[in-house]
Amino acid sequence: MPVRVYVIDDHEIVRRGLLSVLEIVPGIEVVGDAPNGRVALDEFLPSPRPPADVVLMDLVMPVCDGISASRELRKRFPDLRILVLSSFGDLRYVRPALELGVSGYLLKDAPPETVVEAVRAVFDGRLYLDQRVSAALSAAEKSTPVDGLTRREREVLRLVARGLSSQDIADVLVLSERTTRTHISHLLTKFGMRSRIQLALWAHTNGFDADAPTG
Template structure:
């Protein structure tokens, strides 16, 4: 049996939620486990339903997508978040990425591409629309990468490819304990809070490709 990817759909428009549910539920490996209409509802539903992927709109009344991302992080929700929005401007994109979004696509995305994006984010990849990657590239640059050792850069590249500590250790010929130490050092030097933000940094600075 194909492993089911449990999806939570968050959008303030009922017709959008219903359309996404109808489309996603016919995919063999996707199942919509719930819906929410705003950021607070997203956090509550995620805590209750424990989805694998959250498909999140950004512009919603009361509490928006960035509020949701922050709330999810505060509550320790494990789900990967794929932002789907109509607004490409940097003022909207950058806060969402910094708050922990693992992927970012636009609402005019082709349906098969959306399904592929959900699968990719669930698999641990960082997924950015090319225009989003360009916006990030023009944002504030960090100096932390200049303080990384060569080995830490290797580890960061592997993080950006969605590899676990065990996989990184195997690929680089290191112990898992050593990899864990390198990961902690990378996060501290870059001034980021988790592996997803470190991966986004690696993509933005061109250390790895955004595809």
């Protein structure tokens, strides 16, 4: 089955450019596009299932911006993959998007092959960040000591960094989902963090996903 992609961007030339790139990629099917979040929401929300697997989302748009649209889409379709493609790499834009649970963040000067790579990565359930965004996040985060982590907690942290769900982590490590959730809860306590997204971002930007176990 092809990856179904929907593009939301208020600049027609950008939107058409993305469509022309994606439409010729094997394994990707462009199912629609919209000039702002409101048009997209009107198409998505009445459906029992999302018409796309991955949404390419601009952030700054008239009528309904990318943050508002992403919030509504995530609320209605928690498993929908949203890949932000924005001109702005400032953390004032990046953090609110990631805190909503979007699956990736790219800058608009990314080459076409990177956009395709990111689409496939987020479809597979992985977090995908532009290298410059990742570097900015890493520089902004305070270093957190990890010496006190157990071997199992390190394994869980590496898989959290890759964006895996609790059930997926349990499957890889041959644990129950309840045990996995307990490990994640302990990690949040040890790192002094409030959310799993915050933990995943820290782990990802600090390279914990580089040698994650794969089962």
